[in-house]
Amino acid sequence: MITSGRRIEILLAVIAVFGLLFLTGYTVVAAAENDIADIGGAWQRYGIMFNAANMATGDKNIPPPVSDPPLKAEFLREWQAQRQARRDADAAGTPIANPNYVNCIGDGMPTMMVAMFPIEFLLSDGQITIIEEAYTQVRRVYLDQQQVTLDDIEPGFFGHSVGYWKEGVLHVDTIGIKDYVQFQYTPHSRDMRINERFYKVAPDILWDEITITDPEYLTQPWVFTYAYKHMPGYKMQEYICEANREYVDEHGYQQIKIGE
Amino acid sequence: MKTGICSLLRGILYFNLLVFGVAAAVSAHHSFAMYDHKSTVTVNGTVTKFQWTNPHAYLELDVYDAKSNMTHYSIEMTSINMMRRLGWKSSLIQSGDQVKATMAPLLNGKPGGLLLDVTLPDGKVWETGVPAANTFARTPEVVIGVMQP
Known part of the structure; x- marks a missing residue:
């Protein structure tokens, strides 16, 4: 009772x-x-990044341009020589072909985040999906999970990404990029790690601060940032690389097919 | 010129993306160094095909000289995604249309080039949004081909 x-x-x-x-x-x-910050929707690359002189716009939402890779001396020499060869070929009007472009292959990571075309963030339970319009490239960031080991995954174009939110910043860790998936023609090892911090610097401006670490190739972390501007209402278009007329000639130069 | 204020505003809105947001990245994808950056050529011709594809669209023209000798030109454009953002549609140009194309010619002398703008039969001029278009010097008009009756 x-x-x-x-x-x-x-x-x-x-x-x-x-x-x-x-x-x-x-x-x-x-x-x-x-x-959690509201980063959903479509974004376009923001800022004039191609000429240092253009940085004098005074817009603090435009991050500094990407520096040369901090490669170890033995790798830097080769990288610089290849860059000079590309510049010389361009100046001669005979550009060296980019095999990925010729074969309709997308950029992979981290080049995809250059956002040559609009990118879209889809936020769902436990996952953030990032899509770039060009080549319909897709990254999946698994939230609040431990990163796997390299033995658990096969190398790919986008690798394996995990992330978490903290104080309005999306932290993402990516490993497992194929050796020939290179950013700015920079060689890397299987141990390369890409850390990103996504955060808003203005209501409609998003930054992706990228840090690449690779002790085998780099003397120090390579840090650079891309900015994106929100595209309210923009509907991402399909992109299929279906008819590339570009080819590589016998000298390795880029050519296009003339005629239908 | 574009039809309607909406198209104009959309063009302005995405101009930043096309000119400032693409050029460096495009250089990693594709070089336009095969085209003459120091002179332009105007080609009058009859459209045989408007290839609406990625990674780039193409305009195919039959170009006749004053003696009716024909040379076929292939003129590269940009990504159809970029062109859509500027208001282009795949139906904008039809086979049989006579157009005036301003292009940066191929440096190797082959009959082709990079399309900078095109004047359609209705007199409207459309630009293709070539990245870093301001690096192609516009020179006094050198005309190839005559419009067909």
């Missing part, structure tokens, strides 16, 4: 427990909401 006094005690205890759960839950949800 439960007395009325005992009933009141039980009722108060139940209210206290539910109240505590409610408050605890509310606190967790509120913190999580504060951590």
